[in-house]
Amino acid sequence: MKIGVARFSGILIVCAGILTGICSPALAGIPDGYRDIKLGMNKIQVLDLMKKSAIHHSYDDMGHEIGEIIRGDTMFRYATYRFDAEGVLVEIGLQMREILGRDKVLDLFNRKHGLKVSPRQETVELNRSIEVKDNGLIMKMDPRLERRSAKGTP
DSSP states (O other): OOEEEHHHHHHHHHHHHHHHHHHHHOOOOOOOETEEEETTBBBBHHHHHHHHTTOOEEEEEEEEEEEEEEEEEEEEEEEEEOOOTTEEEEEEEEEEEETOOOOHHHHHHHHHHOOOTTTTTTTEEETTEEEEEETOOOEEEHHHHHHHHHHHHO
């Protein structure tokens, strides 16, 4: 009797592992930002994070965008945070490290986030998209869709 219960428990664990492996990519999605900076934040929030967080070493406020030299990341070397006219973060551009090469960075990024981003295909979800342009990965948010989903109609 104990052998039957143990066998059943083992089968149940294996099935749960397989189901988790199958469902993980389906549950994964476009990241909502990079590190601690998220699409939809306002510029003041982003600047406060950059001033207070040790992971942000070198950045420059250039009006409607902030440029940051990234340290401590194996995939990306430079980030550009772009804001709309209302000061909402709507785009994050990440420059890939040339030493790894675009294909390797995309492979690592896709595995980490369960995506299939490629230079030939943009990935779109609800109000966010991610695309590859040259040696950059660009995450975008349409704030009009964000407001509509949160408040009903604009």
